[in-house]
Amino acid sequence: MTIRFQHDPVLLEETASRLELQPGAVVVDGTVGGGGHAAMILEQTGPDGVLIGLDLDPAALEAAEQRLEPFRGRFELEHASFRILDRIALASGHPQVDAVLLDLGVSSFQLDEPERGFRFSDEGTGALDMRMNPQQQASARDLLAQAPVAQLETWFREYGELRGARRLARAIATERERTQALDCADLVRLVRETGVGRGRRHHPATRVFQAIRIAVNDELGALREGLAAAERALRPGGRLVVIAYHSLEDRIVKHHFREAARACSCAPEVPICICDGVVTLRVITRKPVTPDFSEIEANPRARSARLRVALRTEAEAA
Numbered sequence: 001m002t003i004r005f006q007h008d009p010v011l012l013e014e015t016a017s018r019l020e021l022q023p024g025a026v027v028v029d030g031t032v033g034g035g036g037h038a039a040m041i042l043e044q045t046g047p048d049g050v051l052i053g054l055d056l057d058p059a060a061l062e063a064a065e066q067r068l069e070p071f072r073g074r075f076e077l078e079h080a081s082f083r084i085l086d087r088i089a090l091a092s093g094h095p096q097v098d099a100v101l102l103d104l105g106v107s108s109f110q111l112d113e114p115e116r117g118f119r120f121s122d123e124g125t126g127a128l129d130m131r132m133n134p135q136q137q138a139s140a141r142d143l144l145a146q147a148p149v150a151q152l153e154t155w156f157r158e159y160g161e162l163r164g165a166r167r168l169a170r171a172i173a174t175e176r177e178r179t180q181a182l183d184c185a186d187l188v189r190l191v192r193e194t195g196v197g198r199g200r201r202h203h204p205a206t207r208v209f210q211a212i213r214i215a216v217n218d219e220l221g222a223l224r225e226g227l228a229a230a231e232r233a234l235r236p237g238g239r240l241v242v243i244a245y246h247s248l249e250d251r252i253v254k255h256h257f258r259e260a261a262r263a264c265s266c267a268p269e270v271p272i273c274i275c276d277g278v279v280t281l282r283v284i285t286r287k288p289v290t291p292d293f294s295e296i297e298a299n300p301r302a303r304s305a306r307l308r309v310a311l312r313t314e315a316e317a318a
């Protein structure tokens with residue numbers, strides 16, 4: 001059966017030029033999705049380049065498999081997190097790779113499937129799920145039913161950057177005593193009743209859902225581990241391209257690149273270097289690359305994209 005996977009790859013040309021792909025290159029696409037970027041990578045590395053594509057979502061892998069059919073024999077797809085991309089590359093016979101791409105977040109395909117619960121409506125229809133990998137981990141509904149109030153508050157404050165985080169966390173705790181498990185409509189109603197997120201440009205619940213999605217998938221933890229894994233996998237001179245879609249992700253990428261490009265990572269108050277720091281990356285993009293007006297007009301989802309590039313040095317990675 002053919003899967004209809006609607007997703008326009010974001011910053012496609014910019015990604016292609018920044019990866020500096022050569023024929024025969026070995027590339028890890030840590031977020032293969034529907035295979036949009038992957039198809040471009042396979043075209044540019046032909047006739048014998050290799051792509052290792054990972055995704056947490058089996059539906060995405062199925063779609064990628066179909067999309068990449070013309071390149072059969074030159075790609076491998078794995079149901080795995082990019083947290084362990086170095087191990088996957090090694091297991092497939094590539095201890096060092098020429099480039100790594102991480103195009104973070106969710107695809108339009110995932111957003112458009114109501115039962116995946118990535119998008120909410122004002123009436124609160126839709127599932128409360130948000131798992132990238134439907135076979136693992138607790139869903140959003142489970143987290144909201146089980147997480148301690150203090151944990152909920154931290155997520156709303158840190159991942160949603162919301163004022164009133166405690167108020168909303170407490171309202172959820174009170175509600176769940178009554179109903180056991182909240183559904184999407186309950187959550188949208190509680191957001192409205194507590195006034196959290198009011199006065200923002202987007203729907204008040206947008207940041208609340210963002211916070212829950214990040215928590216369900218441990219997205220920031222995965223990103224930190226994925227960046228370290230990419231460093232371990234890349235050959236000297238290899239390129240790492242990361243596309244982030246919100247400031248929390250972009251901050252982690254920027255910070256990681258900056259630290260990896262600095263010889264010493266000791267705190268400023270430490271008088272003598274004790275970290276034995278090594279420079280593992282050279283930052284290519286001082287400022288992130290962003291989509292132009294015509295791309296945003298054609299694909300509003302690209303609006304928040306921030307692309308950063310780093311070059312792997314000779315130094316050994318941790």
Ligand SMILES: C[S@@+](CC[C@H](N)C(=O)[O-])C[C@H]1O[C@@H](n2cnc3c(N)ncnc32)[C@H](O)[C@@H]1O
Nearest residue numbers: 009031033034035036037055056057081082103
């Ligand atoms: C923005 S989409 C990628 C779209 C892709 N570049 C394309 O052109 O079709 C992000 C994808 O990353 C996947 N994903 C998110 N976190 C992941 C992780 N930690 N490991 C592997 N895949 C992940 C999602 O399931 C989703 O399919």
